Amino acid sequence: MTTMRAMVATGAGGPDVIEQAEWPIPVRAGAEVLVRVLASSINPIDAKTRAGRGAARAIRSYPVILGHDLAGIVEQPAYEAHALQPGRAVYGMTLVPRFDGTHAEYASVPEMFLAPKPTSLSFAEAAAVPLAALTAWGMVVDVARAHHGQKMLIHAGAGGVGHFAVQLAAYFGATVTATCSTRNVSFVRELGASRVIDYSTSRFDDEVSQHDVVIDLIGNVRDDTGSRSLKTLRPGGLIVNAPTGSWPSMLDEAAAAGVRATTYKLSPSAATLAVLTRMFDAGDLRVHLDRIVPLEQLAEAHRLIDEGHTRGKIAIEVARE
Numbered sequence: 579m580t581t582m583r584a585m586v587a588t589g590a591g592g593p594d595v596i597e598q599a600e601w602p603i604p605v606r607a608g609a610e611v612l613v614r615v616l617a618s619s620i621n622p623i624d625a626k627t628r629a630g631r632g633a634a635r636a637i638r639s640y641p642v643i644l645g646h647d648l649a650g651i652v653e654q655p656a657y658e659a660h661a662l663q664p665g666r667a668v669y670g671m672t673l674v675p676r677f678d679g680t681h682a683e684y685a686s687v688p689e690m691f692l693a694p695k696p697t698s699l700s701f702a703e704a705a706a707v708p709l710a711a712l713t714a715w716g717m718v719v720d721v722a723r724a725h726h727g728q729k730m731l732i733h734a735g736a737g738g739v740g741h742f743a744v745q746l747a748a749y750f751g752a753t754v755t756a757t758c759s760t761r762n763v764s765f766v767r768e769l770g771a772s773r774v775i776d777y778s779t780s781r782f783d784d785e786v787s788q789h790d791v792v793i794d795l796i797g798n799v800r801d802d803t804g805s806r807s808l809k810t811l812r813p814g815g816l817i818v819n820a821p822t823g824s825w826p827s828m829l830d831e832a833a834a835a836g837v838r839a840t841t842y843k844l845s846p847s848a849a850t851l852a853v854l855t856r857m858f859d860a861g862d863l864r865v866h867l868d869r870i871v872p873l874e875q876l877a878e879a880h881r882l883i884d885e886g887h888t889r890g891k892i893a894i895e896v897a898r899e
Contacts, residue, residue, distance in 0.1 A: 579603065584682035585876040586641035590630030593880035599641060604678055604686035611662055611689050612654035617705035618680040618894040619647040620876070621738060622821075625883040627674065631823065637675045645681035645894070646671045649695055649704035656689040667695040671708035671846050681876055683896060693851035696858040701899065703865050706738075706891035711854050711865075713844050714742035717818045719750065721842060722791045726751030731786055731810055733803060734795040735771060736762035738891045739820065743793050744769040745863055755789070757782050762889055765866075777801075786810040792817040797824025804828060808835040818842055866890030873897075 584601035606612040624644045626632030649669040652662050662668055670692035672680060677687070695704045717739075718724050724747045732747065734740040735756030747754045748770030756771040759778055766774045775782045783806040792810060794817055796803040804825040807817055815837045819828055822841040832839030857863040870893045871879045879892050 582683035583873070584643050585645075585873060586643050587628050588641045590628070590634055592629070593877040593884065595628065596877040596880060597641075598874055601643065601678075601682060603684045606654050606656075606686045609656040609689045610686045611652055611656050611660075611668070611692055612684060612686050613648060613650045613668060613692070614653050615648045615650040615680055615683055615685050615896045616899055617649045617701040617870075617896055618645045618873075619706040619709075620871075620879045620883055620892050620894060621646060621709050622883055623709070624674075624679075625880050628880060633675060642675055643679040643682050644674055645679035646674055646709045647705050647707070648672070648680040648685055648687070649701040650685075650896075651899075653684070660689065662689065662692060662694070667701075668692045669695045669704040669708060670848065670851060671712070673846065681873065681894060681896075688846075690848050691846040693848045693855055696855045698859045698861075699865065702870050702893040702895060703867060706865050706867055706893045707742075707854065707858075708846070708851065709844065710738040710891060711742045711863075712846060712850055713739045713820060713842070714746055715850055715854065716844060717793050717820060717842050718743050718746045718752075721818050721840065722747075722793065722816060724750035724752045724791075728752040728791065729789040730754050730791045730793065731782070731789045731807065732756045732771070732793040732795070733782075733807070734758065735766040735769070735774070736889050737795060738888065740793075740795050741766070741769055741866055741890050742863070743795070744771050747793075748772075749857075749862060752791075755782075755786055759887070765889060781806075783807070783809045788812045790815050794819040795821065797821045797828075799824045805831055808832060808837055811835070811837045814838065816840070868892050870895050
């Protein structure tokens with residue numbers, strides 16, 4: 579067998595540019611692991627890249643396979659004595675478009691981007707973890723240094739990154755205030771937020787002040803959320819922004835407000851995935867699936883992401899074990 583089923587973007591545009599195709603099975607090179615993909619997931623960056631934003635400027639030609647996350651079974655190891663041997667259940671992510679994406683039946687992934695799958699999670703659940711949870715870890719733990727006594731505001735607390743960020747911040751002892759829509763208030767409180775603000779009925783910047791950190795997963799795409807967040811910080815506080823193209827004036831505005839600011843860029847890490855695996859299997863962290871969509875209905879998953887009301891993650895079922 580030399581080809582596989584894949585969903586490809588035929589160009590930049592709406593969800594209708596996503597089509598099914600027969601694609602060559604990737605050839606493993608260097609310290610890559612060939613994985614038979616059983617599940618993937620979709621993230622906002624996938625939809626942005628499909629639409630011509632996000633990482634689209636690095637796409638050299640179309641069609642292209644999108645999708646960062648995967649969970650599946652090792653087909654070919656990086657080398658003979660590598661820890662991830664054929665038959666091993668793994669999860670992880672890749673970097674699109676530097677590598678072909680994971681919305682396909684096989685993916686060749688650098689071994690530093692993969693870890694053994696948590697035994698407590700299904701393949702669909704595991705596939706929903708890597709990009710979102712690694713982003714949350716990087717923002718909350720690596721950059722913000724979540725700790726006891728710290729006050730942290732997290733925007734979009736019910737989303738893919740947000741629902742992990744709330745859990746991680748609370749786990750490491752921070753007092754969490756989170757924003758979300760009305761239907762998600764109870765959900766976000768259950769994740770560990772001490773205070774939840776319904777953005778449809780309240781202005782968070784009227785209710786929050788003197789916080790140490792803002793985890794900004796929205797920027798100024800909607801209602802100047804990023805700019806308004808600066809008012810919620812104490813002098814010298816920190817705002818960490820992930821949708822980095824959403825607020826070009828962030829650094830200047832933060833400096834004028836007397837606070838610190840940084841964007842965040844994800845670098846996949848098998849070591850951090852291994853820590854997350856232990857947290858999932860110990861029951862200290864959970865993943866929420868909004869729904870599971872078959873691979874052939876990937877365009878519908880893109881439409882759902884574009885609407886912006888997903889609770890947790892949307893997993894993509896590629897194949898059955």
